[in-house]
Amino acid sequence: MRFFPSQPHRAAKAIVLVLFFVLSLALSGCGDSNTKTKVPKTAPDFTLTTLDGQTITRDGLKGKVVLLDFWATWCPPCRAAIPHLVKLYNEYKDEGLVVVGISLDKGEKKDVVDFVERNQIPYPISIAPDNPIVKDMGNISSLPTLIMLDRKAEISFKVIGYNQEIGEKLESRLKELLKAE
Numbered sequence: 753m754r755f756f757p758s759q760p761h762r763a764a765k766a767i768v769l770v771l772f773f774v775l776s777l778a779l780s781g782c783g784d785s786n787t788k789t790k791v792p793k794t795a796p797d798f799t800l801t802t803l804d805g806q807t808i809t810r811d812g813l814k815g816k817v818v819l820l821d822f823w824a825t826w827c828p829p830c831r832a833a834i835p836h837l838v839k840l841y842n843e844y845k846d847e848g849l850v851v852v853g854i855s856l857d858k859g860e861k862k863d864v865v866d867f868v869e870r871n872q873i874p875y876p877i878s879i880a881p882d883n884p885i886v887k888d889m890g891n892i893s894s895l896p897t898l899i900m901l902d903r904k905a906e907i908s909f910k911v912i913g914y915n916q917e918i919g920e921k922l923e924s925r926l927k928e929l930l931k932a933e
Contacts, residue, residue, distance in 0.1 A: 795905045796888035800854065800878035803865055808852060808876060810905050816850045817929045818901040819922075820885075822892045824856045825867045830896040833914035834871055840923060841875045847930045848903070851875040854885065856895065898922060902929050 800808045821837055823830035841851040853873065855864050858881050868877050886892045889899060890910075900909035900922070909925045911918050 793906055795899075795901050795907055796885070798883070798885040798888065800852065800880055800883065800885065802876040802878050803861070803868065804876075806876065808878065810901075813850055813852075813901070814905050815903050816848050817844075817903060817926065818905075819849065819851045819926070820889070820899045820901070821851065821853045822856060822886070822889075822895060822897040822899075823853060824895055825859075825863060826857070827895045829914045831871075833896050833898070833919070834873060836914075836919045836922075837875070838871075838873060840926060844926065844930060849926065849930065853877040854883075855879045856881045856886065856892070900925060900929065902932065 795810050798810050802808060819837070819840070821830075821833070823833070825831075837851055837853075841849060853868075853875060855877060857864050857879060861879060864877065864879050880886065889897075894912045896914050897912050898910070898914070898918075899907060902908045908929055909922065911922065
């Protein structure tokens, strides 16, 4: 039995439509259990403990522009981003910027403390690889992931990775949020 024997162009169209449908399903992530969780517009509630024992909460940061930096000591792009984040923090902290480093290192706390001291990181750092914030912010698995919250704790900017172009976009968005009331 032949498929559309007298009209081969119809067979080709049917095959193309079937392939298009299958490809659309595959690209949409339909049925893929490994897809990232959608991040809500308002940042989920979180509580972090810093290296020096201080507690940071989402609600405690409302009214500030917050940059959450998910990073690790072993991550080269994370290490490349830190000098820029330090510069942003020092330049804009008096205007309402808070930077919070969230280390996803699973090793010794001492390694993170040594890294922070060696790199003179002035903003608070939390070691939180198992903290619910990692899942709640979209199953953070790629580093660095930078998430900026506006003064109402709404997610305004999220980017994975770091390079000069990302740094420029980050600073541009930061300036916009600091000017907004």
